[in-house]
Amino acid sequence: MGSLDTRYKPSIKTLSLATALSASSTYLALFIFAIMYVFVFVWTLYSSLKTNPELFANVWSLPSVPQWKNYALVLTTGNMLQYFLNSVRYTAIIVGARLILSAMAAYVLGRFEFRLATPILYYFLSSLMVPSLLTVVPCFILMKNLGLLGTQWAYIILAITGLPFNIFVLIGFFKTLPQELADAAYIDGCGEFGVFWRIMLPMARPGLLTVAVINIIGVWNDFMGPLIFIRSKDHYPLATAVYFLKVTMQYNADWVAMLASVVILMAPALVMFVIFQDQVLKGLNLGDALKH
């Protein structure tokens, strides 16, 4: 996001009463909008610590005694702990594989000149334009024919193929790396793979971190892929499991359990974002810049 400097600094004499008034109304408007975002989350958070009767009795009231057992219950008897660990496993495998594969492709496409480089890049990027609604049914049939349908591998393999966005962003990073260090390594007798592994990959670390954070948030949040391709409940990730909790809520109206599950689902993504804000925003801006 670069430096968020003020665009133009007001000089002392413009700070009149009129400015003070408009400053307070500006903040008022901004805070009203911000509250529409913050309060929804805060309300979800404290409502998840109420009992069901408390929740129905008064929308606004704080929990008389925080019901931490709501969380204990959804994690154990609600199996959310198992789904949470499934999500951690999927995120680690998928993001790890995506990083390695997209770094290799982006390095080759970004730093070497060969005739097929541009067509191959366009071939990768074309999937960013095609609605996934069009490919999901053929992929479903393909997975059935491969005998993978319903297993976690159907989902994992398909999710790993989501490389184009990473390739797109990482090419930008690899292109900016200086050639001198690589040349020096070649002269010292370093092979092509050594240059990639020991020189280029470490230098591309900021780019890899950005892509990793965006991928982790994306995979963590995905509920549709698992819903379609995994058919055994035990293997669902958290997002899909929370969706199913909503579906069964018709018959079993334990709303505080659902509120607690939603908090468990969104907390890791929000924490990731708050810690790695710079990386996420930089990556998004870079993507935007390259579109031109």
Place this chain on the structure above:
Amino acid sequence: MTAKLQRTWLIVSFLFIPLTLHTVFFGYPILSAFKVVLYKWSGLSWKMTYVGLNNFRQLLEDPVFPLALRHNFTLLLVAGPIVYVLALFLLFLLNLPWVKGRRTFISIFYFPAIISEVAVALVWVFVYNPQFGLLNGILQVLGLGAYQRPWLGDSRLAFPAMMAIVIWGGLGGLILYLQAGLQRIPISLYEAARIDGASHIQLFFRITLPLLWEIIRILIVLSVIGYLQAFGIFFVAKELAIGIDLNTVVLGTYIYFQAFQNFNFGYATAMAMVVMIIVMAATMLSRRLMAGESIEL
């Protein structure tokens, strides 16, 4: 091994797995969609019968398809402009010289884009809940108890209520991209105009907006694509596992319903192809409509 050969070997081996995966799970499925669309499946038995273009003919007789299409266009033509006006208004406020903490505000508006669509939809299901929902609670406090509604359960209000979620969720991303564009406008332009006595509102309409036009054009094209493929929030909020809700059905949820509830693979793919064509047409149309001259910095 010569250096040239070693380099060729590296290129081939580094591209082999990514290209294979991309071809098997993207290239091939696109091509096979043209075959899938010509067949009819009977349930999950995986028995398929050749029906030619019947799946497309069925589209013309299906009463749900035009309904879903209308909802997507309502999103595009109603929610779309509202999000853009709000985003530009907030962008204006955030960039007034006396505003501090701009970055924090933008991060807050961006929260919905960070969390799962499941969480976004469910948080709003709580807000709209007729028994303990926040919205009815707010109306109560404001003395507007008479306006309390079951929101998502009301046949006339369900779709506007869904649009509100889309607007709330989409605002942050838009502000983020617009701010990134604004950051590239040279400060000297503003300083010069200030010396000439321009007001902040004039600065926004005469400098910021025209210079952001290029980015707004790109964002509008992306929004058009997004609104035509809207899916996750509608899917979660309206419990698709149970059935299709005609009040809030959109193309994305209807295609999912036909494909994975009814296992009507051919028909679902026919609809997906129509969506693809509409997306391409809408993209070209919005590009042409907004072609106007652009200002280069």
